[in-house]
Amino acid sequence: MLARADYEGAERSLKTFLRQHPNDGLAGNAQYWLGETYYVRQDYQNAAIAFGEGFQRYPKSSKAPDNLLKLGMSLALINKKPEACGALGRLDQMSDAPANIKDRARRERQRLGC
Numbered sequence: 001m002l003a004r005a006d007y008e009g010a011e012r013s014l015k016t017f018l019r020q021h022p023n024d025g026l027a028g029n030a031q032y033w034l035g036e037t038y039y040v041r042q043d044y045q046n047a048a049i050a051f052g053e054g055f056q057r058y059p060k061s062s063k064a065p066d067n068l069l070k071l072g073m074s075l076a077l078i079n080k081k082p083e084a085c086g087a088l089g090r091l092d093q094m095s096d097a098p099a100n101i102k103d104r105a106r107r108e109r110q111r112l113g114c
Helices: 007-020 025-041 046-059 062-075 082-092 099-112
Strands: none
Touching: 007 025, 025 046, 025 062, 046 062, 062 082, 062 099, 082 099
16 A cells, blocks of 8 residues: 555554554554655654654564654644654664664754754
8 A cells, every 4th residue: 555655555554454453563663654645745743753653662673663753744844843852862872773864863853953
């Protein structure tokens, strides 16, 4: 559904999956993609909520750094700069975050003037 740009359908399916399988190994990944369904539709408020929940509920997920990055970017887009800077800054503290995610967070912090 995501590949076909059926973001509303993907949102419904991902929510169903998360409701039925909240402890599945893929739940953190599903939560991230749920956030993306909002982000691509420019619903940054719901994107921030989804990415924040993804980071809080699934901190050990491989998508945890991605959730934190997109949380910061979403917060910036809804004029919550201090919160955005805080979220983006936390990525520097994550030793397991991929270098490309850390680099993107640094560029976003610089752009925001954090």
